[in-house]
Amino acid sequence: MPAHDFSGIDSNIYHSLHVAxxxxxxxxxxxxxxxxxxxxxxxxxxxxxSPDLIALEKDGEELAASVSEAPAQYGTTLxxxxxxxxxxxTAIVASAKEIMxxxxxxxxxxxxxxGHHIVALVELMSRSNKVSLKTLDKFxxxxxxxxxxxxxxxxxxxxxxxxxxxxxxxxxxWSALGERAPVWNPAKPFSAAAxxxxxxxxxxxxxxxxxxxxxxxxxxxxxxYYVYVPLEKTYTEALASMPDYWRDxxxxxxxxxxSA
Numbered sequence: 176m177p178a179h180d181f182s183g184i185d186s187n188i189y190h191s192l193h194v195a196x197x198x199x200x201x202x203x204x205x206x207x208x209x210x211x212x213x214x215x216x217x218x219x220x221x222x223x224x225s226p227d228l229i230a231l232e233k234d235g236e237e238l239a240a241s242v243s244e245a246p247a248q249y250g251t252t253l254x255x256x257x258x259x260x261x262x263x264x265t266a267i268v269a270s271a272k273e274i275m276x277x278x279x280x281x282x283x284x285x286x287x288x289x290g291h292h293i294v295a296l297v298e299l300m301s302r303s304n305k306v307s308l309k310t311l312d313k314f315x316x317x318x319x320x321x322x323x324x325x326x327x328x329x330x331x332x333x334x335x336x337x338x339x340x341x342x343x344x345x346x347x348x349w350s351a352l353g354e355r356a357p358v359w360n361p362a363k364p365f366s367a368a369a370x371x372x373x374x375x376x377x378x379x380x381x382x383x384x385x386x387x388x389x390x391x392x393x394x395x396x397x398x399x400y401y402v403y404v405p406l407e408k409t410y411t412e413a414l415a416s417m418p419d420y421w422r423d424x425x426x427x428x429x430x431x432x433x434s435a
Contacts (some may be wrong), residue, residue, distance in 0.1 A: 179425050181333055186302060188421050196413035197299055208402050212340050213294070218289055228309045230410060263369060263393040263401065267380035271352045294396055295327040297404065305340045315351045322372040327395035331406065335364035352376060367406060369393035
């Protein structure tokens, strides 16, 4: 299923797709992609700065030494995923040696209600995250705060840069961390980004365009340990759950012609 442009889709319709996509990602992660000490939940932390999807580790448990095979529908085994000690291969790779939390940031320690540790966040962005400087700053501050607490973050941004975030969400986050933001490629306006936090921040960003297959999204559980969230398959499942009218309308979206 190729990537679509949601800019012209009603916000309520995108919200339904957003919820379905998150649920599909949670199902995939809990269905064998995550090793047994870890599990994923949608909107478990009930607060204004809550993430879309969180990965947690049981108290005192380490990454499993032996892993079981992931369900066949996700195309690989968990053992294969965890053996990938080399960094993810993405178009943009960058490191921030020192975390610069914006001065207005208020530190919030995010915990699961029963004491389980949050190790990673997965964020699926909405149009509202970049509708104003206030909403963008709120989102970026949340990401910076998580990274400062050595919580890994992965972000899917299916909306193009705009005047509020002219270099995309990665550019906004990277600038907030005190680093130079990359120039964004207008032919690939969307992105799947993974941030590995262990004192310094390593960013792995894969831009993609309308009509392209969605890239798999790296999700770090520990420094150097990551799994992949299968965006292509989970998005296809989410779209299939939509009402026929809106599924067909979204599927008919084609790349916009660019003026010379």
